[in-house]
Amino acid sequence: MTRKITANLYMTIDGRGEFPKYPGWDQPTGDRDEPDEFFRRMWNDRYDDVTTVVMGRRSFTGHRRVHSLKGRKPNDPKFLFEYSRFLDKVEKVCLSHRLKNLNWENSRLMKGDLRKIVAKLKSEKGGNIIIEGGPRLISEVIRLDLADDYWFLVMPVVFGRGPRYWAPLKEQTTLKLLSATPMKFGELVLHYGAVR
Ligand SMILES: NC(=O)c1ccc[n+]([C@@H]2O[C@H](COP(=O)([O-])OP(=O)(O)OC[C@H]3O[C@@H](n4cnc5c(N)ncnc54)[C@H](OP(=O)(O)O)[C@@H]3O)[C@@H](O)[C@H]2O)c1
Numbered sequence: 477m478t479r480k481i482t483a484n485l486y487m488t489i490d491g492r493g494e495f496p497k498y499p500g501w502d503q504p505t506g507d508r509d510e511p512d513e514f515f516r517r518m519w520n521d522r523y524d525d526v527t528t529v530v531m532g533r534r535s536f537t538g539h540r541r542v543h544s545l546k547g548r549k550p551n552d553p554k555f556l557f558e559y560s561r562f563l564d565k566v567e568k569v570c571l572s573h574r575l576k577n578l579n580w581e582n583s584r585l586m587k588g589d590l591r592k593i594v595a596k597l598k599s600e601k602g603g604n605i606i607i608e609g610g611p612r613l614i615s616e617v618i619r620l621d622l623a624d625d626y627w628f629l630v631m632p633v634v635f636g637r638g639p640r641y642w643a644p645l646k647e648q649t650t651l652k653l654l655s656a657t658p659m660k661f662g663e664l665v666l667h668y669g670a671v672r
Pocket residue numbers: 486493494495531532533534535536538571572573574575586587588589590608609610611612613614639
């Protein structure tokens with residue numbers, strides 16, 4: 477079976493890869509131990525079918541610091557412990573030219589042409605694959621049309637600075653809307669599929 481590729485994007489309205497503050501940004505939408513709709517659909521619903529998570533160097537080191545089980549704080553919500561257990565367990569692919577030691581279990585280093593990297597991963601045995609940023613990596617995924625579907629969290633902020641998802645592209649990419657879900661604090665969860 478072909479391994480499905482999903483790309484995850486968190487961005488402000490102006491397409492910046494930042495996590496700004498806005499009313500409600502730090503409040504749980506319900507029980508604090510339960511994920512919100514976005515997190516559930518992007519992560520919890522995928523714990524059984526995804527076996528590989530691909531990250532750029534910055535995203536990888538950031539996740540290792542904050543989201544590995546070693547990085548968890550004792551009073552973090554339960555769903556984040558579950559997320560860390562998932563991340564520790566899956567195969568993690570870190571893209572980097574400069575990192576030598578990954579210092580996170582089940583991790584491997586890859587580098588070079590992203591199209592070839594994705595083709596190689598798809599040729600290997602395993603479940604589905606999530607590409608988890610950051611912005612530079614995701615805009616390359618979009619440019620090369622490498623993902624089968626995309627989850628966007630659009631936060632209700634025009635931020636005006638920070639890494640951009642949308643670098644100039646020579647050609648447009650047209651996607652198919654699969655679902656659009658407004659969240660309690662003004663965020664929008666958008667699920668798009670690739671048009672093949
Ligand atoms: N999910 C997320 O990670 C996420 C989401 C939103 C915002 N952000 C924010 O965005 C910022 C990071 O931005 P970013 O877009 O620069 O991060 P990134 O995509 O995680 O990391 C970029 C680095 O990945 C490596 N890389 C990417 N493609 C490669 C390839 N094909 N071959 C070899 N190496 C490759 C390069 O590392 P080397 O320099 O080692 O070669 C490159 O400098 C952070 O401040 C973070 O807070 C992240």
